[in-house]
Amino acid sequence: MASRARPLNLIAPALAALLLALVLAPLAAVGWRGAGLSLGPADWAAVRFSITQALLSAVFSTALAIPVARALARRRFPGRTLLITLMGAPFLLPAVVAVLGLLAVFGRSGLLNQALIALGLPPISIYGLHGVVLAHVFLNLPLATRMILQGWLSIPSERIRLAQSLGFGPSETFRHLEGPMLREVLPGVVLVILVICLTSFAVVLTLGGGPSATTIELAIYQAVRFEFDLSRAAGLAGVQLAVGSLAALAAWLVTSPAGFGAGLGRELNLSAPEGWRRAGDIAALSAVALFLSLPLGAVLLRGLPGLSDLPAVVLPAAGRSVLVALASSSIATTAALTLALAAARRPQMLLGAAATLPLATSGLVLGTGLFLLIQPFATPMTLALPVTILVNVALSLPYLYRILLPEARAVHSDYGRLADSLAIQGWSRLRWLILPRLARPLGFGAGIAAALSMGDLGVIALFAGERQATLPLVVSQLTGAYRMEAAASAALILVTLSFALFWACDAGGRRAAA
Amino acid sequence: MLQLDRLTLTQGSFQMTADWSANPDARIAVMGPSGAGKSTLLAAIAGFLKPSSGRILWQGRDQADVPAGERPVTILFQDQNLFPHLTVAQNLGLGLRPDLRLTPADRARLDEALARVGLDGMGPRRPAQLSGGQASRAALARALLRARPILLLDEPFAALGPALRGEMLDLVRAVADETGALVLMVTHDPKDALALGGDTAFVAEGIVHAPVETRALFANPPKDVQDYLGRT
Numbered sequence: 001m002a003s004r005a006r007p008l009n010l011i012a013p014a015l016a017a018l019l020l021a022l023v024l025a026p027l028a029a030v031g032w033r034g035a036g037l038s039l040g041p042a043d044w045a046a047v048r049f050s051i052t053q054a055l056l057s058a059v060f061s062t063a064l065a066i067p068v069a070r071a072l073a074r075r076r077f078p079g080r081t082l083l084i085t086l087m088g089a090p091f092l093l094p095a096v097v098a099v100l101g102l103l104a105v106f107g108r109s110g111l112l113n114q115a116l117i118a119l120g121l122p123p124i125s126i127y128g129l130h131g132v133v134l135a136h137v138f139l140n141l142p143l144a145t146r147m148i149l150q151g152w153l154s155i156p157s158e159r160i161r162l163a164q165s166l167g168f169g170p171s172e173t174f175r176h177l178e179g180p181m182l183r184e185v186l187p188g189v190v191l192v193i194l195v196i197c198l199t200s201f202a203v204v205l206t207l208g209g210g211p212s213a214t215t216i217e218l219a220i221y222q223a224v225r226f227e228f229d230l231s232r233a234a235g236l237a238g239v240q241l242a243v244g245s246l247a248a249l250a251a252w253l254v255t256s257p258a259g260f261g262a263g264l265g266r267e268l269n270l271s272a273p274e275g276w277r278r279a280g281d282i283a284a285l286s287a288v289a290l291f292l293s294l295p296l297g298a299v300l301l302r303g304l305p306g307l308s309d310l311p312a313v314v315l316p317a318a319g320r321s322v323l324v325a326l327a328s329s330s331i332a333t334t335a336a337l338t339l340a341l342a343a344a345r346r347p348q349m350l351l352g353a354a355a356t357l358p359l360a361t362s363g364l365v366l367g368t369g370l371f372l373l374i375q376p377f378a379t380p381m382t383l384a385l386p387v388t389i390l391v392n393v394a395l396s397l398p399y400l401y402r403i404l405l406p407e408a409r410a411v412h413s414d415y416g417r418l419a420d421s422l423a424i425q426g427w428s429r430l431r432w433l434i435l436p437r438l439a440r441p442l443g444f445g446a447g448i449a450a451a452l453s454m455g456d457l458g459v460i461a462l463f464a465g466e467r468q469a470t471l472p473l474v475v476s477q478l479t480g481a482y483r484m485e486a487a488a489s490a491a492l493i494l495v496t497l498s499f500a501l502f503w504a505c506d507a508g509g510r511r512a513a514a
Numbered sequence: 515m516l517q518l519d520r521l522t523l524t525q526g527s528f529q530m531t532a533d534w535s536a537n538p539d540a541r542i543a544v545m546g547p548s549g550a551g552k553s554t555l556l557a558a559i560a561g562f563l564k565p566s567s568g569r570i571l572w573q574g575r576d577q578a579d580v581p582a583g584e585r586p587v588t589i590l591f592q593d594q595n596l597f598p599h600l601t602v603a604q605n606l607g608l609g610l611r612p613d614l615r616l617t618p619a620d621r622a623r624l625d626e627a628l629a630r631v632g633l634d635g636m637g638p639r640r641p642a643q644l645s646g647g648q649a650s651r652a653a654l655a656r657a658l659l660r661a662r663p664i665l666l667l668d669e670p671f672a673a674l675g676p677a678l679r680g681e682m683l684d685l686v687r688a689v690a691d692e693t694g695a696l697v698l699m700v701t702h703d704p705k706d707a708l709a710l711g712g713d714t715a716f717v718a719e720g721i722v723h724a725p726v727e728t729r730a731l732f733a734n735p736p737k738d739v740q741d742y743l744g745r746t
Contacts, residue, residue, distance in 0.1 A: 076551050186610075339523070414594050415562075415594060415597060417557075417562055417591065417596070418591065418594060418595065420561070420562070420582040420583055421560055421561075421583060421585075421587065421588070421589050422583060422608050422609060422612060422660075423582075423583020423584060423612050424582070424583070424608060424612040425583065425612065427613070428612040428613040428614070429612075431613075432597070432600065432604075432608065432612075432613075432614060433597065436597075436599040436600070437599060474739070513599070
């Protein structure tokens, strides 16, 4: 391309370098401080537990999602579209809220134990490995279902018609159509959920703990907050980084771009077998609907009465959370757009690396590194919110980049030459071409980033004192103190704000694109 | 004068050369088999492809360092000539001012151009609300407004029927007459080349041959032109 070097061409590489530094500097601090540290038996137990719970969570989520996805793929019923849409929601549901809901159903005085006691049976405990796995399945089963459903919808309709014209029954259909599709899709689903569960913190903070149920992330948190053993925290962070980056790399290589933005509206004419298969589909759908809605319904019922009498900490925390979410979402969206536009023009290693590297880390790993970097110069507590914003920017950047890059490429290939030939550059290009064409994915991506940031409980737990607490931290603290009604009320506010932020950004993008 | 001075264009393993010049008011059809490099030639003149050697000169000035938007060129692509999210008027306005800050005089010119191509009152419409022929007219109206001295047509009317294509060619000639532009038009159809009037540059086997008068070329075609036209 015959274009003169413009100063604009340097913005994206500079930004990429800055983002790389944001991730690499904490990692270097972790490596420096943690190097040579030998892990004790308790640390190895944490490593084992991390991997065990993540594997179990990923396998259960995926296995249970298969019948649900198949039922959704081949049945038509009122409320089907609504159910599929709701399946997208747990991705944005703050984990602390999910935990609270599960406690209301499966907890010590929850619905299930009340029923068991009434029947004269011994109560069950939700704490420990099975509780952690249960919560992870609750959070990730819907994601797995949507990913697998996408696989079903990607079977070409010609092939389905061919199968029908050849008189395939359900077992032949499975062998020749569904089986091959699942073999292709399932490894990616398992790996994505594995990565999510390896870096899950909020769930383990409440439902795990103790020598037998501590993950690496939880051990990092305890080392920083309770033992103030920063060297041990750094060593653990190094291990978490190694485990997490291996899993993230595998997932990145295996999976195609995530489809949670797609409408899944395509019609598919899979034959819907009758008889016991019909009963099985109905059972799968009812079970998953009940499993997903009961805990959330319980939070709603418990939380509503307390809304008029909130603990004093809740509203200021809500305000801080909204500020953090808005700041990190707008910074991350701007950064991702800058990188995606530059990469769409000319692929560059640096840009891709900057946008992908954060996937290998976690909130607590980055948090530990930043803690180590800040501590010699300032009280980490005073910088809790800026650090949370930065970490949220880094962690949401890969998702945003992945959402924006294909769209930026499409705009470049469809209209790049036309815009070039009309000398539409700089601000005019942004105003008249990029923003209108990318309004939808920008709004959607900003909404995802805002909601994830709003509900995130990770790095803030490392840094915050009373006066820096965000809403998820307050919910978690109230839950930990068994103030369940107050926790539920705060959780309601948290959920409402998270989804309101997502909706506002997403709808804004749609309106701007219209 | 447009000069292609020992020009070599390379795309991957594909290479083509051109070494000729054309008068500022020439009408040149660019013909040749698919994949011969007709679009590549236009892309190079428009500034989307750097020559691997040789020069492209306009009125004696080397265009190598001139960005696409500042070249003396208006180009019409096969499709995507209009931004679908902007109105027809905005699409035309971008041809006058990339930041769309139009003066009342600009708007008057814009309305005039719309009327000139037969799109009176269609300014507020979106491209999706136009027929294929109307979209081509809108793109030609923008070419009229920009009034650049070179008009490059990369088969913009390929999807239109023969009658409509004839109308568009009439309009192209009218626009070129009014702006005094040199026209380079890629086409597959000998009739279009004849309708454009003027010369034809035949592209084959990595060479863009110097333009020769279209009638003369078809009356007495050399071997490769015969092969292309399918005459025995």
